[in-house]
Amino acid sequence: MNKVLITGATGAIGEACARYFHNNGYFVYLHYRSQETKAQALHEALEHSRIIGFDITNREDVLQKLQDLELDVLVNNAGMTKDNLFFFMSNEEWESVIDTSVNGTYYVTKAVLKNMIRNKKGSIVNVASISGIVGNPGQTNYSAAKGAIIAFTKALSAEVARYKIRVNAVAPGLIESEMTEALDLKEMKKTIPLKRIGRPEEVAESVFFLADKASYITGEVLNISGGLVR
Numbered sequence: 001m002n003k004v005l006i007t008g009a010t011g012a013i014g015e016a017c018a019r020y021f022h023n024n025g026y027f028v029y030l031h032y033r034s035q036e037t038k039a040q041a042l043h044e045a046l047e048h049s050r051i052i053g054f055d056i057t058n059r060e061d062v063l064q065k066l067q068d069l070e071l072d073v074l075v076n077n078a079g080m081t082k083d084n085l086f087f088f089m090s091n092e093e094w095e096s097v098i099d100t101s102v103n104g105t106y107y108v109t110k111a112v113l114k115n116m117i118r119n120k121k122g123s124i125v126n127v128a129s130i131s132g133i134v135g136n137p138g139q140t141n142y143s144a145a146k147g148a149i150i151a152f153t154k155a156l157s158a159e160v161a162r163y164k165i166r167v168n169a170v171a172p173g174l175i176e177s178e179m180t181e182a183l184d185l186k187e188m189k190k191t192i193p194l195k196r197i198g199r200p201e202e203v204a205e206s207v208f209f210l211a212d213k214a215s216y217i218t219g220e221v222l223n224i225s226g227g228l229v230r
Contacts, residue, residue, distance in 0.1 A: 017204040079097075
């Protein structure tokens with residue numbers, strides 16, 4: 001049975017990815033940092049799964065939990081937003097977003113990549129955002145983090161292709177989640193050519209395609225925005 005680790009598995013996209021991989025025959029490692037109850041409930045719903053709790057920004061914690069893990073797929077999904085206009089942005093708002101998305105992705109990937117290289121197989125899918133492509137006002141921290149993930153994807157893909165490891169990314173636009181519940185979606189939908197926001201399951205389907213099916217695709221970023229960014 002193939003094995004996948006999904007970081008941030010308690011979020012909307014993370015949970016959708018966990019269910020999609022599980023329903024397609026994968027054993028799923030479910031990462032959480034603080035939402036243990038939600039992770040446990042998801043674990044109980046997925047027969048072939050296990051929860052792994054660690055602080056993604058703590059290098060030693062990540063290495064301790066993941067260094068012996070044998071994976072076929074890694075989905076770097078964990079991230080966070082702390083939006084503010086740049087002039088009013090605090091150091092903590094900047095550093096926490098960068099630390100979670102950029103450093104967390106680095107620590108997790110570094111911890112599991114050694115075994116992938118030894119096995120000469122594997123696939124990594126990083127969850128970026130259209131904010132990392134076009135930039136959003138009030139999201140200099142988030143845009144910088146997701147832009148870094150896109151560049152990280154392209155550079156790493158070139159390094160590890162010789163080991164038959166593929167590295168790709170998805171860049172979701174507006175997706176149904178806890179983060180979009182407070183937004184004025186009626187007005188935002190007018191700016192999207194498909195006139196709706198996306199569903200987490202649609203992102204999960206794309207992540208699975210890149211991870212499991214797209215055997216001749218690496219170093220790419222798949223835009224999932226309903227035509228908002230093109």
